[in-house]
Amino acid sequence: MAEVIRLRVKRQDGPGAAPYWEEFDIKYRANLNVIAMLQDIQQNPVNAKGQKTTPVVWGCNCLEEICGECAMVINGTPRQACSALVDKLTKPITVEPLSKFTIIRDLYIDRAKLFNALKKVNAWIPIDGTYDLGQGPKQPPAKADWMYKLSQCMTCGCCAESCPNYSDKSDFIGPAAISQVRLFMNHPTGQLHRDELVDNIMGNGGIADCGKSQNCVRVCPKEIPLTTSLADMNREALKRWFSRGLRF
Ligand code: SF4
Ligand code: SF4
Ligand code: FES
Known part of the structure; x- marks a missing residue:
């Protein structure tokens, strides 16, 4: 069976809504990064319990650490999701929105x-x-x-x-x-x-x-x-x- 990586996502349905955690299991492959994990969820929004859920929302653009759009807190550290390689992260991986800004939805913030x-x-x-x-x-x-x-x-x-x-x-x-x-x-x-x-x-x-x-x-x-x-x-x-x- 292919290795899966557990991703814990701090979610929020809108500005001011109560946050909650949801976990996902993502199929591992070489050079996987956090953005690719979120894209997997977007394509198949099913959580680790096997329940259908809403796709996780986040921001990204350049995918090469230039636009700044994909900043989030990964394993407790603010950084870019596009340059966060799964091989270099401790597991399970935790992602949260930056806390100093208005959260529009899930990991997507107003900068x-x-x-x-x-x-x-x-x-x-x-x-x-x-x-x-x-x-x-x-x-x-x-x-x-x-x-x-x-x-x-x-x-x-x-x-x-x-x-x-x-x-x-x-x-x-x-x-x-x-x-x-x-x-x-x-x-x-x-x-x-x-x-x-x-x-x-x-x-x-x-x-x-x-x-x-x-x-x-x-x-x-x-x-x-x-x-x-x-x-x-x-x-x-x-x-x-x-x-x-x-x-x-
Ligand atoms: S961490 Fe601050 S100084 Fe560094 S690139 Fe981001 S906004 Fe600019
Ligand atoms: S107070 Fe803020 S801006 Fe000033 S050194 Fe500390 S982290 Fe940097
Ligand atoms: S997508 Fe542009 S910095 Fe990550």
């Missing part, structure tokens, strides 16, 4: 809070795109390397999930948005808006809400140096605070 944080800090370079601007200014390779690392953030929410200071009740924008401010204020064009970008992470919900627990950097699937970004932006905020005459 709007993460994108709203990027809007709040203006995480972009304002340029006039109506004509060809030509090549941008060249950057030293070492700087381009660390900036490229920061640019790999996929707004997945794993860092926010692990952060004790981030919740649906707090205004804290979280480490990902702060790290993006560091990226854009170091961009040759973004430097023109340096003060404004730093101002955006000062005040309510900003960098001062970080408790420096360093949970975030440990779970980032892209290995973004979040604590370096947080320390750097703390220094920038302090400098700005002095330049503004000690006013927030």
Whole structure:
């Protein structure tokens, strides 16, 4: 008989509904990942008791750890389901939705809070795109390397999930948005808006809400140096605070 892997799924029928656990047995095959297990359930929604059930709902898109959409808590750790290989997970495997966001259904969450944080800090370079601007200014390779690392953030929410200071009740924008401010204020064009970008992470919900627990950097699937970004932006905020005459 083919080996089966037990998958425990924390389910919820809608926002605010009571959560419940349901177990599934999935046929093992080489290179199986958590997304493929969920796809199996989608095709044949029968639980481990042999009862017909509703298909489990989750989000995914790229299937190669780029879009951030499939973040969930797997065996207690926030991470991407598409890169979670069954061979490397302890069994039974447990999957839960990220707890810091509104649950739309089952493992599918509303990540709007993460994108709203990027809007709040203006995480972009304002340029006039109506004509060809030509090549941008060249950057030293070492700087381009660390900036490229920061640019790999996929707004997945794993860092926010692990952060004790981030919740649906707090205004804290979280480490990902702060790290993006560091990226854009170091961009040759973004430097023109340096003060404004730093101002955006000062005040309510900003960098001062970080408790420096360093949970975030440990779970980032892209290995973004979040604590370096947080320390750097703390220094920038302090400098700005002095330049503004000690006013927030
Ligand atoms: S270092 Fe700051 S942002 Fe990171 S987990 Fe701790 S409190 Fe949250
Ligand atoms: S910093 Fe890392 S963990 Fe946080 S949202 Fe970006 S990719 Fe995800
Ligand atoms: S599906 Fe895009 S990160 Fe997993």
